[in-house]
Amino acid sequence: MTDLNTIGEFGLIERIRQATPAPKHADTIRGIGDDAAVFNWGDDYGLLATDMLVEGIHFDLMYVPLKHLGYKAVAVNVSDIAAMNGLPLQITVSIGLSSRFPVEAVDELYEGIRMACEAYNVDLVGGDTTASRSGLIISISVLGKVPKDLITYRNTAQPNDVVCVTGDLGAAYLGLQLLEREKQVYLADPNMQPNLSEERSYLIQRQLRPDARTDIVHELRDLGIRPTSMIDISDGLASELLHICRQSGTGAVIFDENIPVDDQTHLAADEFKISPITAALNGGEDYELLFTVRPQEFDKLSTNARITAIGYLTANPDQVVLATKAGQQTPIRAQGWESLAKS
Amino acid sequence: MTDLNTIGEFGLIERIRQATPAPKHADTIRGIGDDAAVFNWGDDYGLLATDMLVEGIHFDLMYVPLKHLGYKAVAVNVSDIAAMNGLPLQITVSIGLSSRFPVEAVDELYEGIRMACEAYNVDLVGGDTTASRSGLIISISVLGKVPKDLITYRNTAQPNDVVCVTGDLGAAYLGLQLLEREKQVYLADPNMQPNLSEERSYLIQRQLRPDARTDIVHELRDLGIRPTSMIDISDGLASELLHICRQSGTGAVIFDENIPVDDQTHLAADEFKISPITAALNGGEDYELLFTVRPQEFDKLSTNARITAIGYLTANPDQVVLATKAGQQTPIRAQGWESLAKS
Incomplete structure (x- = not known):
């Protein structure tokens, strides 16, 4: 067994x-x-x-x-x-x-x-x-x-495509950490008031009430852009990027400084001593879209504040890496799912 | 609350x-x-x-x-x-x-x-x-x-339509009773061998591995018959008949002696001191089809051994009854669902 x-x-x-x-x-x-x-x-x-x-x-x-x-x-x-x-x-x-x-x-x-x-x-x-x-x-x-001419799969990306994400990443994960901490505080002393101030409201909202990016689907249609691949970010950027690369037979270089992270996420990440990039890569539940476009198409998107280019695809499927400004590269790995609960 | x-x-x-x-x-x-x-x-x-x-x-x-x-x-x-x-x-x-x-x-x-x-x-x-x-x-x-011309709803039956069921009813419920009893015997003494002989195999099979009646859908098409209403029997004949009558605004007279019950169901019903008609009406999980056809259409079905006419619809929505050979009528009522489990 x-x-x-x-x-x-x-x-x-x-x-x-x-x-x-x-x-x-x-x-x-x-x-x-x-x-x-x-x-x-x-x-x-x-x-x-x-x-x-x-x-x-x-x-x-x-x-x-x-x-x-x-x-x-x-x-x-x-x-x-x-x-x-x-x-x-x-x-x-x-x-x-x-x-x-x-x-x-x-x-x-x-x-x-x-x-x-x-x-x-x-x-x-x-x-x-x-x-x-x-x-x-x-x-x-x-x-x-x-x-039919707009369907977008995971396995149709090509080397040199620009890797884009919508919105920002990691916030839902830090929202969960905040809620879990407040729960522990409450369990220890039910008279304590929860400490979920305004400056954390975005994180809480991202965890409790995420939105699907149908607005981006409309926007891509309006711009006449069909992505070469797309996936939603439910398990974290790392896992989703690896799906696209594995299924398309490509590698990827992602620049860590390009990964969009909200200010509240940065603050909370500091507080929890988590790298905001780790939250973005492995936190999950952002429900943003990760997609790729041909390099010549990207110009049409480059002024869109809700879409960020974070890297590009390569022809080497063994190389899916995170690159720092200093030029260091580390392999991107997916985290497994939550362990099965006992019963 | x-x-x-x-x-x-x-x-x-x-x-x-x-x-x-x-x-x-x-x-x-x-x-x-x-x-x-x-x-x-x-x-x-x-x-x-x-x-x-x-x-x-x-x-x-x-x-x-x-x-x-x-x-x-x-x-x-x-x-x-x-x-x-x-x-x-x-x-x-x-x-x-x-x-x-x-x-x-x-x-x-x-x-x-x-x-x-x-x-x-x-x-x-x-x-x-x-x-x-x-x-x-x-x-x-x-x-x-x-x-489109064959879609069959629950709410389109009419008075005088013939009420038909496929296969036989009540077997899955008695199969469940048998399995539950053998479980109790086993729990009391794990050395006991289960007593699920050949003469009960049909009941066990009906409970454990029911089949959907897509064969009847094909057959009705071959015969050129579109039922005036149809529903599948998951909660018992009584409950499903009441859905059709309530949604179509009709009553119904069902003849108890016409309800198809297998020999194994009769035997097991005797053993469990349950009326086989009660098992058919309220047992559920038969996954047979209950449907109605215009009276003039029924001739095409009357020689089909897998389809039984069990009664007819009336114009009085307050009268959904079970009729005995002797002419006695009792209202048909639906049983509720299983109580919600504690947790």
């Missing part, structure tokens, strides 16, 4: 992918291996993605308001559609609930879900409700679409 | 449905309220359904082999597509796993999933894998399609 932790989440997905036979339906364009599955719907490609959030693994209801959780559960799914350069259409929401949740808690959760549906122009069209012995489980599936 | 058990599963779904705004996308034809959501895909309607199975609520791994569980998880989703008169195309599978599951257990589960994909001609195109603190969670979403 082989412990799941020895192969890890990506090992498990790869094992499942390899055992999965080739699609039988001609309409199935792409299956396991990207942010969403891709189908031939005539004029457009259809997209389907799904994400499961489990209490005690992905969220702690001691500090996550249910309304924010509902919003986030939708946003992380929509983010997978954005990562294919697509826009979302419909979602289904399945929830497992233990008896400690009153009806009002479900109302709160769905209020957040509806707010996200409004924000992303998505129809809530179905789902499943069930009992659970172990707290809250949320499983969302999202359908989306993308014009 | 309101306990979820006071409103029940259907109350909760109704509450969510009422709070859900009308669809924003013109392509969203039907949202919450049927076996699957319905989309305009051009020539066909697209269908999306989803089901979540939670360890300790929906299955007990003491007697459910993982391979069967994987098969069943796919079959119950495909059954929702069949209930719309559609055929399945693709599925995504999300699993939550606690650390007690070795890699080999995941292999077993996916072997069953692949067998079902083969049986139903479905492509496995994606999913999510995550840790769980509470055993196994399986959430599957399925896409399907149906020609």
Whole structure:
């Protein structure tokens, strides 16, 4: 018997992918291996993605308001559609609930879900409700679409492409550290007031209520740019960059000083004695987009404050590195998933 | 604060449905309220359904082999597509796993999933894998399609329509009773051999490895019959019939002697001192199809051994009754869902 932790989440997905036979339906364009599955719907490609959030693994209801959780559960799914350069259409929401949740808690959760549906122009069209012995489980599936000539995969990047990220990175991870610390303080003395001041509000918001970058999908279309590859940053920049490089057969050079990090992230990183670059590379949950464009296309983006060029791809797949201003290079490695919880 | 058990599963779904705004996308034809959501895909309607199975609520791994569980998880989703008169195309599978599951257990589960994909001609195109603190969670979403002129809803039945069911009912419920009893015997004395003889094999198979009736969808098409309404029997005949009647605004008279029950179900029902009709009405998990056809269409079906007419619809929505040969009528009521588990 082989412990799941020895192969890890990506090992498990790869094992499942390899055992999965080739699609039988001609309409199935792409299956396991990207942010969403891709189908031939005539004029457009259809997209389907799904994400499961489990209490005690992905969220702690001691500090996550249910309304924010509902919003986030939708946003992380929509983010997978954005990562294919697509826009979302419909979602289904399945929830497992233990008896400690009153009806009002479900109302709160769905209020957040509806707010996200409004924000992303998505129809809530179905789902499943069930009992659970172990707290809250949320499983969302999202359908989306993308014009055929705009679909963007992970495995189509080329050497010399410019590597871009949207927004800034590492904030959600430091938001989580702040919330976890305040929780410990509260558990030690329930009379203590939480110390989550204004100057940390951005970090908290990034952790509790992240947004999917559908705005960037619209913007790229307006600029007439189709990225050569794209992925959303759910597990950290390092892991996502390695997906693109591995699947495209390229290497990459990323300049650490170019990685966009917010001032609040810098301050909190100092406080927690974490390098902000480490938070950006391995923190995860930023739900920004990582994409590549041909060098000649990048000019159209260079004045966009929401998009930052952080490096370029190379022809050497063995070389995915972080480069300092001084010229030092260190290999970029992905962290594994959270260890499986005991039960 | 309101306990979820006071409103029940259907109350909760109704509450969510009422709070859900009308669809924003013109392509969203039907949202919450049927076996699957319905989309305009051009020539066909697209269908999306989803089901979540939670360890300790929906299955007990003491007697459910993982391979069967994987098969069943796919079959119950495909059954929702069949209930719309559609055929399945693709599925995504999300699993939550606690650390007690070795890699080999995941292999077993996916072997069953692949067998079902083969049986139903479905492509496995994606999913999510995550840790769980509470055993196994399986959430599957399925896409399907149906020609526009064949789509079959729950709310389009009419008075005088003939009520039909496929296969036989109540067997899965008695299979569950048998497995539960053998489990108790085993727990009391682990040296006892399980007493699951040949004459019970059908009941066990119906519980552990049910099949979706896509064969009936093909058959109805071959016969040129479009049902006036259809639903799959997951919660028991009573509950499903009431869905059709409530949503169509009809009543129904069902003849108890017409309800198809297998010989093994009769024998086991005697043994457990349960009425086989009660098992059929409230047992659930049969995954047969309940549908209605216009009276003049029924002739085409009357010689089909796999389809049984069990009654007819009436214009009185307050009268959904079970009728005996002697002419006695009793109202048909739906049982609630399983109480929410404690946690």
